[in-house]
Amino acid sequence: MIHRRPATLPNQEGLAPPLSRSAAAYRDARAVIPGGSMRPSSWFAPHPPYAQRGDGCWLTDLDGRRLLDASNNFFSLIHGHAFPPAVEAIRETAAQGTAFGLPTPYETELAEIITHRAPLLEQVRFCNSGTEAVMFAVKAARALSGRSAIAKFEGAYHGTYDALEVSYDCNPQNWDAPDGNPASVPYCRGTPETLLAETVVLPFGDPKRCREILRRQGSRLAAVVIDPLPSRIGMVPATTALLEVLQEARQRDGFLLVFDEVISFRLHHAGAHSLFGVTPDLVALGKIIGGGLPAGAVAGPAARMAVFDHTQGRPGVALGGTFSANPLTMVAGAATLAGYDEATVDRLARLGDDFRQATNTAFRAAGLTAQVTGLGALFRLHLTLGEIRDYRSITPPPRGPGALAAVHAGLLRRGVLLTPNCSGALSTPMGDSEAALLRQALLEAVAEAEA
Ligand SMILES: Cc1ncc(COP(=O)(O)O)c(C=O)c1O
Structure with a gap:
């Protein structure tokens, strides 16, 4: 069992609304872990959802929500979760x-x-x-x-x-x-x-x-x-x-x-x-x-x-x-x-190329100020149309740190998990339909943040 508390908890005053399981887990964590989390890079406000289990490119959080996981534990899971x-x-x-x-x-x-x-x-x-x-x-x-x-x-x-x-x-x-x-x-x-x-x-x-x-x-x-x-x-x-x-x-x-x-x-x-x-x-x-x-x-x-x-x-x-x-x-x-042989490396690279190209085309068609960079199956979102050549081109982040955080939150609401700086990786269980889901979620989340 990852969590030790009942499914819903009263908040501090004992009043509704109840805390989600993730919120309760985070509240417990803060007492014994500085910042309530082990990794600065995977923390975001108010707190990340807590993971319960993963299966291929899908992750289920403590509250039973299913997320398409393109963070893949920061690019470490080439086959997604629980590769048989x-x-x-x-x-x-x-x-x-x-x-x-x-x-x-x-x-x-x-x-x-x-x-x-x-x-x-x-x-x-x-x-x-x-x-x-x-x-x-x-x-x-x-x-x-x-x-x-x-x-x-x-x-x-x-x-x-x-x-x-x-x-x-x-x-x-x-x-x-x-x-x-x-x-x-x-x-x-x-x-x-x-x-x-x-x-x-x-x-x-x-x-x-x-x-x-x-x-x-x-x-x-x-x-x-x-x-x-x-x-x-x-x-x-x-x-x-x-x-x-x-x-x-x-x-x-x-x-x-x-x-x-x-x-x-x-x-x-x-x-x-x-x-x-x-x-x-x-x-x-x-x-x-x-x-x-x-x-x-x-x-x-x-x-x-x-x-x-x-x-x-x-x-x-x-x-x-x-x-x-x-x-x-x-x-x-x-x-x-x-399981990551030459043919699979190539398939994933093609999927990544198509994904980035289609996403950038869709951004342009929708008039959004956004682009994805990357190579192979790796990608990162930027809220600018300017050329990205180095660290200084994205520091401070175009449109401020809050803008990317808003896109990240919008993606989560749509059931997609990227890293907090909106980078991600396709994994071998993904195909065209998952790439399309990801692209659509990105389009909607960027449009929402721009609005
Ligand atoms: C390029 C690069 N090098 C080194 C590291 C450190 O790896 P680890 O987190 O396994 O210590 C990372 C982690 O994200 C990385 O992205």
């Missing part, structure tokens, strides 16, 4: 023990699946989250290069490792350094100044300026970390010009290029780097590779991955973790990736 092969694998494996202080063949099996899909990824080390994956990739780059500084893109989210939180939430008041380049802005108070000095911030939409910054800073960098389809930068793909600048600078300066494919691995059977035609030095993975359970991984060419090899004495980087490569995640991930 993953559930079966988890059930069978759990009955034999959930974690051991010993390796299991399951980890080799998932590593083989990933390395067979993506030829560049010759070896894999698992961890427990995307945050850990990017952190270990950065530590590996530092150990391999003997340098400490890194570069990342303004506005990009790579999880909660403090070096990569820099400038992910900056604003017009603090984002310009005195030299006119992007400043290194801490997310948390108390972030060490030294850490800020070691994190160079690059503008995603300005390859020319990136080239200039890298000319000056490249030789002190251990790594440049890039998500090729960064959701917080508007979910617009990295341009060829930008990727060329990075590759040119890498060749000159010898830093490592780290691709954060925690979300974008799904874009191509062999990973996003294959779609973008880039050969990164290390790739961080997460989300779908865990089949719905906590997962992360660093992967790359064997020569790079040797930095994690602990069998020849002290490794360059100690990648451990009590629950890293736990059998449940490994079997769920294997079942999930087996």
